[in-house]
Amino acid sequence: MLDDTDRRILRHLQAEPGLSNAELAERCGLAPASCWRRVEKTQAAGIILGQEAVIDWQRLGYSVEVSLRITLDKTQPRAFDEFIAAAREVPEVLEVQTFLGRVDTRLSVIARDMGHYQQIYRSRILTLPHIADIEALMHVARIKSDEVLPV
Structure with missing residues (x-):
């Protein structure tokens, strides 16, 4: 289902979820449009469920x-x-x-x-x-x- 390029995209997204599509495409050696289509494909397949902000609740006073x-x-x-x-x-x-x-x-x-x-x-x-x-x-x-x- 996933090829090496899809896996490369996933590795980069896991490491830095805030990458823009242009940055992600550059790191993966793809054209931005091609990269975006692959990301959309993995989202449609339910592989990428979303992106979230991870908040350190201890820094907000929860110890x-x-x-x-x-x-x-x-x-x-x-x-x-x-x-x-x-x-x-x-x-x-x-x-x-x-x-x-x-x-x-x-x-x-x-x-x-x-x-x-x-x-x-x-x-x-x-x-x-x-x-x-x-x-x-x-x-x-x-x-x-x-x-x-x-x-």
């Missing part, structure tokens, strides 16, 4: 990150759907993941400090529907955070 492993009350038929819909509405929840196994979901929660985290936990997390059990894991360090794919 606490907690991972919450949540087991849901699965006796309720819509427990997953209702829980996920409500968790998405909590601004401090950065990520929601679902699993098969003992733990059903994981929430990544940020807060300015421990007092702020306690407030979020009591007023927003504990009020989420269908929670049977919660295990909190305090984030200590991020060793690797990379979404660059080996293309």
Whole structure:
């Protein structure tokens, strides 16, 4: 599906997503129109999903990150759907993941400090529907955070 030129384009976009089409074309040895068509093709195929600004939330004053492993009350038929819909509405929840196994979901929660985290936990997390059990894991360090794919 992808040839070497497409992969080269993807490597450059992953390294520097803010490149203009002209800069990208030059780095890939293509004419700008040809480069743009290839980028559009990968977008249409769902390979490139979009571009985003990555913000360092710690520089904005959020110094606490907690991972919450949540087991849901699965006796309720819509427990997953209702829980996920409500968790998405909590601004401090950065990520929601679902699993098969003992733990059903994981929430990544940020807060300015421990007092702020306690407030979020009591007023927003504990009020989420269908929670049977919660295990909190305090984030200590991020060793690797990379979404660059080996293309």
